Amino acid sequence: MRSRRAKASAIGTAVLLGSVVLTGCGGDDEPEAGKPAAAGESAGGRQQSTQAVRGAYDRTAEADSAKMTMKVKAAAEGKSITSDGEGAIDFEDGDSTMxxxxxxxxxxxxxxxxxxxxxxxxxxxxxxxxxxIDLSKVARQQGADPGQIGDPARSAAYAKAISDDDVSRSGSEKVAGVDTVRYDVSVDVSRLPGGERLRDQVGRNLPMRLWLDDDGRIRRQQIDMTVKAPASGESGASGSPRQxxxxxxxxxxxxxxxVEAEAPPAGQVADVTDQAARQGRKQS
Known part of the structure; x- marks a missing residue:
């Protein structure tokens, strides 16, 4: 059996697939970056909210597996790409289908x-x-910790990257028919593993919104980020990074x-791991 932390990292794998691989759509109701805790919330209330958010990944992982959906939107230079994903994930080993x-x-x-x-x-x-793409191999080639390859935003490390001032309870609503409490979170990127490099790409704070059910499990998670990427050849000669x-x-x-995730027959698979690693280094 893997540790709770390992299971929580599997949730981060889903974040990676949505934020990096899918490259695509979020909801219309987006959290504000760096939003302070609600003025009307007491110090004790803020502490309870922080504890709820810090424990959410472990409590979700304790369920062992779940069905998941993902909506991703990426926009740059006046163009946008929208993707929708549907599948299931095993929190025990990180396997998934989508x-x-x-x-x-x-x-x-x-x-x-x-x-x-x-x-x-x-x-x-x-x-x-x-x-x-061998994700652990890509991580090693880029000098990253293979144990954290499933989590570009380092969700397993959120507990260390937020304080009581970074979390506020912002309401309640139903998600897929389930009662949830909504929390707005501002993650201090510099306190995440590899934070200095990550901050150059996404900025000082990472705004996030979580909807937790009565058992403290994540029912919905929204992450909004602005990523700096190398300028495309069509953007002019300035060489300024795209946002x-x-x-x-x-x-x-x-x-x-x-969750039934099986590797395709070896004869039908082409390994593009090295290409993916090279592309990743170019965008660093």
Missing amino acids: TITAGGRAVEQRVVDQVLYQKVPGQQQDGKPWMK IKISTVMEFTDFGTD
């Missing part, structure tokens, strides 16, 4: 033993329909569901 719909195409995606597999309709690599706004909304339902 179908991503974007641009009228349905992409099949699996994560098995920290290896990402994708099958894009009408696209092949070396005559093979599946592409794979890509990414909003990711993830929901969990049906806790304890069965």
Whole structure:
């Protein structure tokens, strides 16, 4: 059995797939960056809110698995890409299955033993329909901790990156028919693992919103970030970095569901790990 922290990292894998791989859509109701705690909330209330947020990942992971949906929107240079994902994740080992719909195409995606597999309709690599990226290998090549590859925002480290002044209870509402309490969170990026590098990419604070059920589990999570990326060749000769706004909304339902994630047949898979690692270094 893995530790609670390992399970919580599996939740971060879902965040990675939404924020980086899907590259695409959030809800219209976005939290404000760096929002202070509500003025009407007492010090004791703020402390309780912080404790609820800090414990949310462990409590969610204790359910072992769940169905999940994801909506991601990325916008830059007057253009936007929207993606919708639906699947399931095993918090025990991080395995997941998901179908991503974007641009009228349905992409099949699996994560098995920290290896990402994708099958894009009408696209092949070396005559093979599946592409794979070894996420832990990419992390090592980029000098990162392979144990944290599933979490670009370091969700497992949020407990250390927030204080009572960073969390406020902002209301209650139903999510997929379940009563939840909504919390606005401002994560101090500098206090996350690799925070200095991450801060150069996303700024000082990472705004997040969580909806927790009566058991303290995450029912919905929204993360909004503005990422600095190398300028595209079409942007002119200035070389100024592009700013890509990414909003990711993830929901969990049906806790304890069965997750059947299997690697595709080896003969149908092309390994693009090194290409992914090189691309990652270019964008650092």
